[in-house]
Amino acid sequence: xxxxxxSAIWISALxxxxxxxxxxxxxxxxxxxxxxxxxxxxxxxxxxxxxxxxGSIPPRExxxxxxxxxxxxxxxxxxxxxxxxxxxxxxxxxxLRRRDAADDSDPWLRLTRPENGDFLVLLWRDAKQGTWxxxxxxxxxxxxxxxxxxxxxxxxxxxVAVGIKWGxxxxxxxxxxxxxxxxxxxxxxxxxxxxxxxxxxxxxIHSGVVTQNPSExxxxxxxxADGASxxxxxxxxxxxxxxxxxxxKEVLR
Amino acid sequence: xxxxxLSKTAPTPTVIPNxxxxxxxxxxxxxxxxxxxxxxxxxxxxxxxxxxxxxxxxRASFVVRSPWENIGGGGPWFFGAYTRDLxxxxxxxxxxxxxxxxxxxxxxxxxxxxxxNGRYILxxxxxxxxxxxxxxxxxxxxxxxxxWHPSYAVGNSLADPRLGTGGFLGLNRTSAISxxxxxAKLGGFGSSELGWSNDSQRSNGKEEWASTARSILGEVPEQxxxxxxxxFEVNQKLWDRFYLSSGSVAEKKKFLENPDKNPLPNxxxxxxxxxxxxxxxxxxxxxxxxxxxxxxxxxxxxxSTRVEAWKALLGSTRPAGFGNGNGVPFPRVxxxxxxxxxxxxxxxxxxxxxxxRELDESEVDRLATAIVVEVKKRGPFLSLADxxxxxxxxxxxxxxxxxxxxxxxxxxxxxLVTGFPLDNRSSLPNYTHPxxxxxxxxxxxxxxxxxxxxxxxxxxxxxxxxxxxxxVLTARSDSFVIRAYGDKVDSGGNVQARAxxxxxxxxxxxxxxxxESGLNPVLAGQSGDFxxxxxxxxxxxxxxxxx
Numbered sequence: 001x002x003x004x005x006x007s008a009i010w011i012s013a014l015x016x017x018x019x020x021x022x023x024x025x026x027x028x029x030x031x032x033x034x035x036x037x038x039x040x041x042x043x044x045x046x047x048x049x050x051x052x053x054x055g056s057i058p059p060r061e062x063x064x065x066x067x068x069x070x071x072x073x074x075x076x077x078x079x080x081x082x083x084x085x086x087x088x089x090x091x092x093x094x095x096l097r098r099r100d101a102a103d104d105s106d107p108w109l110r111l112t113r114p115e116n117g118d119f120l121v122l123l124w125r126d127a128k129q130g131t132w133x134x135x136x137x138x139x140x141x142x143x144x145x146x147x148x149x150x151x152x153x154x155x156x157x158x159x160v161a162v163g164i165k166w167g168x169x170x171x172x173x174x175x176x177x178x179x180x181x182x183x184x185x186x187x188x189x190x191x192x193x194x195x196x197x198x199x200x201x202x203x204x205i206h207s208g209v210v211t212q213n214p215s216e217x218x219x220x221x222x223x224x225a226d227g228a229s230x231x232x233x234x235x236x237x238x239x240x241x242x243x244x245x246x247x248x249k250e251v252l253r
Numbered sequence: 254x255x256x257x258x259l260s261k262t263a264p265t266p267t268v269i270p271n272x273x274x275x276x277x278x279x280x281x282x283x284x285x286x287x288x289x290x291x292x293x294x295x296x297x298x299x300x301x302x303x304x305x306x307x308x309x310x311x312r313a314s315f316v317v318r319s320p321w322e323n324i325g326g327g328g329p330w331f332f333g334a335y336t337r338d339l340x341x342x343x344x345x346x347x348x349x350x351x352x353x354x355x356x357x358x359x360x361x362x363x364x365x366x367x368x369x370n371g372r373y374i375l376x377x378x379x380x381x382x383x384x385x386x387x388x389x390x391x392x393x394x395x396x397x398x399x400x401w402h403p404s405y406a407v408g409n410s411l412a413d414p415r416l417g418t419g420g421f422l423g424l425n426r427t428s429a430i431s432x433x434x435x436x437a438k439l440g441g442f443g444s445s446e447l448g449w450s451n452d453s454q455r456s457n458g459k460e461e462w463a464s465t466a467r468s469i470l471g472e473v474p475e476q477x478x479x480x481x482x483x484x485f486e487v488n489q490k491l492w493d494r495f496y497l498s499s500g501s502v503a504e505k506k507k508f509l510e511n512p513d514k515n516p517l518p519n520x521x522x523x524x525x526x527x528x529x530x531x532x533x534x535x536x537x538x539x540x541x542x543x544x545x546x547x548x549x550x551x552x553x554x555x556x557s558t559r560v561e562a563w564k565a566l567l568g569s570t571r572p573a574g575f576g577n578g579n580g581v582p583f584p585r586v587x588x589x590x591x592x593x594x595x596x597x598x599x600x601x602x603x604x605x606x607x608x609x610r611e612l613d614e615s616e617v618d619r620l621a622t623a624i625v626v627e628v629k630k631r632g633p634f635l636s637l638a639d640x641x642x643x644x645x646x647x648x649x650x651x652x653x654x655x656x657x658x659x660x661x662x663x664x665x666x667x668x669l670v671t672g673f674p675l676d677n678r679s680s681l682p683n684y685t686h687p688x689x690x691x692x693x694x695x696x697x698x699x700x701x702x703x704x705x706x707x708x709x710x711x712x713x714x715x716x717x718x719x720x721x722x723x724x725v726l727t728a729r730s731d732s733f734v735i736r737a738y739g740d741k742v743d744s745g746g747n748v749q750a751r752a753x754x755x756x757x758x759x760x761x762x763x764x765x766x767x768x769e770s771g772l773n774p775v776l777a778g779q780s781g782d783f784x785x786x787x788x789x790x791x792x793x794x795x796x797x798x799x800x
Contacts, residue, residue, distance in 0.1 A: 035272070035342040038288040042327060045452055049340075079269065079347070190353045199599075206367055207352045213265050227342060228287045231368065237347050241267045 026084040027094065027113070028142070031058040031123040032157055032237060033078055033132075034227030055131030058123065059108060061099035066092065066113070073099040079237055081120070091115040109135055117143035124157050124223055138176055140219075146180075149215045149243040152189075153180045157223040158234050163194035163202050173222070185214030193222055193236050206236040216242050272345040278335045280305060282364040283673050283705045288341035293327025294684040295694070299676035300325060301336070304701050305363070306375070306404040306708025307411055309334035313400040317469050319480050320436065320446035321415035321429050322401070324693045326684050333400060363705075372607040374710060375404070377586035386499045386519040388491060389720030393586075402483045404708060407491065408716030408723070410643045410654030413482040417697025419680055424643070424651030424700075428481035432691055440474030442467045448688040485642050492638040497724065498522060498543045505537040519724050523550045527788035528763040545762045545772055552727040555640040556633045563621035567612075570721050575609060581617050583717045584609035585710045594711035596665060600672025605711040612713075616665055623659035631655050637728045641719065652700065657715035665713050666704065673706035731760040732790070753795035758787045 036056035040047045057078060064071040064085045071085045087094065091114065095107035111121065120142050126134035138157060141147065156162055156173045164173050166181060167189060173179060183189050188211045194202035212218050219239040225232055257268040285301040300323060305311060311334065318324075322332040329337035338344045343365055351358035352366045361369025376393045379385050391407040403409060415429040423430075429441065436443030444463040450456040467474050499519035500508060507515035509532060512524055524532055525548045532546040553566050568581050575582035576593045591608035596616065598604065612620070631650055634640040644650035652658070660666065681694035706712055719726075735756045741749040764774040765783040776782040 035340075035345075037286075037291055038339040038341055040292070040328060040339065047328060079345075188353075207354065208350060209353050209358075216265070216267070231284065231343065231365070235347075239269075242265065 025087050025089060025116075026118050027064070027087050027121060028084050028118075029062070029074075029076060029082040029096070029121045029123060030080070030221075030239070031076055031078050031132075032221050032223040033058075033124050034225055034230065034235065035078055037228055055125075055133050058125075058132045058135070059098040062096045062108065063099055063101075065095045065097065065103075065107070070103075076123075081239065081241070084118075087113060108133075109137060111137055111139065114139060114141065117141055117146075120219075122155065122157055122221070125226055127159055127224060127226070130226070140178065144243070147217050147243070149217055150182050150184065150212075151180055152183045152210050152212075152218045152220065153178055154220045155222065157221060159224055160195065160234070162222055162234060163192075163196075165192040165194065165204075167191075183210060183212060183218070185212060185216070187211065191220070193234065195234060205232045205234055208236060208238060210238060210240075212240050213242075216240055269346045272340045272342065275338065275340070275344055275349075278331060278337055280311060280334055280362055281336050284364060284368075285336075286338075286341040286343035288339040288343075289325075289329060289336060292329065292339055293325055294686075295323075295326045295681065298681055299679075299698055300681055300694075302675045302677070302698070302701070302705065303334055304675055304705055304707040305334050307409075307702050308401075308403060308414055308696075310395070310397055310400055310402045310404050311362070312376075312395045312404065313402070314398040315470065316400045317466050318447065319401050319415070319429075320431065320441040321480055321695045323681060323696045323698075324686060324690065326686060326693060370601070370606045371603045372590055374586055374590060374607045375708070380587060383587065384499060384501070384518055385497050387720050387723045388495065388497060389716055389718075389723040391491070392714075392716035392720065396487060397483055399479060401480060405714065405716055406483045406487050408488070408641065408714075408719040409484050410488065410641060410657050410715055411484065411702060412643055412652050412700050413480075413484075414697045414700035415480055415695070416482060417700045419697065420699065421647040421649070421651055423647070423697070425645050425647050427485045427645065428478045436463075438475075439463070439467065440478050441480060442470070442474040446691065448686070448690040450688050485645075488641045489638045492641050493636045496544065498537065498547055500537075502534065502538050506534050509534055509537065521550045521552075521725055522547050524548075525762055527759065527761050527786070541770070541772065548731075548762070549725055549727070551725060552731065553722070553725050554730050555637065555726050555728055556628060558625050558628055558632075560618075560621045560625050563624050564617055566722055566725070567617050567621055567718070576611055580611035580613055582609055582611045583713055583721055585717055585720075589710065596668045598668065598711075600669055600706070605669070605706070605709050608710055610711050610713045610717065612665065616663065619663040620659060620665060623663040624656065626662070627655035627659050634728050637726055640726070640728060641715070654715055656718055660713055660715065660718070661703070669706045669709060669712050670704040673704050675701055675703055675705045675707075677701045677703055733758050733760075736795070751797075753797070753800055755793055755795055756789050757791040759790050761786050761788055 036052040039050040061073040096109040120140045122138045125132045192204045193206040197203040221237045324332045331337045389408045392405040416423045431437035431441040433445040436446040447463040449459045500517040536542045536546045589609040591604040593611035594604035686693040740751040763786045768775040
């Protein structure tokens with residue numbers, strides 16, 4: 001009897017302890033690509049922006065579904081990281097639907113969420129289809145270890161390998177690959193993204209600088225120039241943000 | 254559009270501003286973005302194609318719309334060498350980020366920063382070591398504060414596209430004309446040309462825009478034309494009336510002591526021989542008298558139709574110390590920061606904007622041949638300005654001067670024309686502009702040069718060539734070969750003896766009968782005026798078989 005009583009207490013303690021370690025997870029989305037040409041019409045001396053052609057930008061708002069639950073509609077804009085959306089623990093599927101899409105319609109995006117941690121989903125339009133109706137994705141962990149403050153991650157969303165010069169360091173970054181470096185706050189670090197050039201040595205198609213404050217992290221996104229009459233085959237965007245404080249732990253009951 | 258709220262004590266913005274927050278003007282790009290190009294009544298025309306250094310003056314202080322500019326129809330509403338932007342990704346935060354090179358951040362005057370070159374060196378200033386030795390060097394001078402004038406006025410000869418009224422029409426004059434009589438009295442800056450808005454929030458009455466423009470220009474349009482062919486006018490005044498003796502007072506003193514040992518910076522300057530009295534340093538340093546004491550050694554007559562002679566002249570910079578000596582350099586600036594650029598090299602290399610132009614032998618040959626063609630077509634040139642300037646004629650010769658035409662016809666800039674093309678094949682279409690403009694596309698597209706990169710350091714211009722050969726050019730010869738014949742006949746008329754002789758004579762600056770100043774003939778242009786003194790440089794008897 002005494003032994004059984006002790007075991008019950010032990011199991012209860014474990015359950016409470018396990019529940020306390022379950023922290024809410026979240027996912028964010030970042031669509032990369034080029035805006036379509038701006039079009040307007042003038043009526044009564046007032047300029048009105050015209051709606052871009054269907055498929056030339058990502059859905060303006062999406063709803064995240066995970067199992068039976070679904071989020072509120074959240075805006076999705078090119079080059080801007082979306083608001084964080086809560087997701088359940090453990091692995092499983094996630095689906096994104098346009099805000100107006102029916103619950104039983106084919107989702108705009110379906111992906112498998114990692115088992116642990118927060119993550120960022122990079123989105124870009126399919127090169128062959130050339131439309132945002134078909135979207136490619138890449139999941140980037142955003143846990144405090146992988147994306148700690150002071151980190152700089154290069155991500156290649158383009159469909160070609162690119163050369164990277166990071167200070168004196170030179171390396172090749174294959175499509176869908178990531179590499180990470182550390183950068184002290186306040187330091188300006190120059191970098192270049194290069195593409196092979198049949199006429200000679202690799203040609204720099206982007207030269208830039210990464211700098212960040214202490215407690216910030218950066219993301220250097222390399223993506224295919226997918227707009228009208230692209231000026232260069234590949235574009236680069238640098239996203240910098242403070243590393244969010246760990247969310248308050250919640251006890252799941 | 255998300256707005257990031259920043260901490261008052263430690264603001265660290267991280268949200269990238271939306272492109273729709275961007276407003277301002279900038280110089281037009283060599284390749285405009287599709288949002289601008291595809292907008293309005295002039296969508297997908299060559300409206301944005303401009304040669305910013307050929308037909309505009311980015312150094313100008315006065316950026317005002319003249320009546321002869323093209324105006325975009327339907328946004329972005331702007332004109333001339335500049336533009337506003339519709340909200341294209343090309344002008345977004347990421348795309349406009351300056352580019353780090355060599356520890357500095359660089360922009361790009363002609364496109365997004367990522368497409369820029371390391372350096373853009375466009376204008377030179379005289380160096381203490383050399384001073385000014387050629388009138389062609391004045392191409393670097395900012396002679397005008399008005400945006401619509403050319404950047405390199407002196408020595409170049411492109412017709413101002415504001416003169417044209419379609420095809421070659423309008424090239425027989427040097428100033429743009431008004432289409433409305435009431436505006437003509439105001440140099441074109443009247444409301445009937447500059448327009449007005451029917452919207453009271455944009456213009457307070459019909460005259461407001463025009464009177465504001467005139468006010469900005471100091472009311473000068475009421476007395477004078479401000480939109481005219483600056484290159485033509487300045488060349489006309491300069492090349493026939495002025496020359497550069499070169500050298501400081503000290504250098505001229507030394508030159509007088511020993512001309513061979515201490516030549517002037519322009520080594521072609523020699524003391525005039527055969528004139529009455531010895532030159533004094535006061536003569537050489539006097540603005541009016543220096544020319545009476547100096548002569549150019551080996552002056553070249555621009556009316557020459559000998560290809561070999563032109564080749565020799567053009568190739569005279571071969572040993573100038575630029576490059577490896579195998580090419581013929583025509584550097585725009587005396588100390589270029591990049592190396593030689595030859596036609597066929599990459600149009601995107603740093604040498605295009607910060608190097609210098611070099612010709613090979615075949616290019617020199619083509620240029621000399623093309624010059625002779627132009628000389629035969631346009632000559633004889635009655636003065637140096639006549640050679641430098643375009644013809645005031647409504648035909649091909651009215652578009653540009655002989656040298657520039659020869660450069661283009663020889664294809665010396667073909668790589669840059671192909672790399673940075675400017676569509677000048679047809680005039681822009683007109684359209685009904687809501688701001689009561691009689692013609693919103695008056696700047697004649699077909700009179701612009703064929704490349705937006707006109708004026709790049711590697712783009713050979715007429716002024717670049719004149720900068721080098723200008724000091725030795727003349728439109729007339731001053732030395733002549735004279736042959737004479739004489740015979741002796743007897744009383745029957747029979748020739749007893751014959752003789753032939755030959756003299757080489759040199760015209761000097763000294764009048765035969767000078768006026769009080771000593772500079773001009775006392776009877777200039779009148780009966781009995783024998784002009785300037787000739788001296789015999791050589792004389793010989795000829796044998797019959799030399800005749």
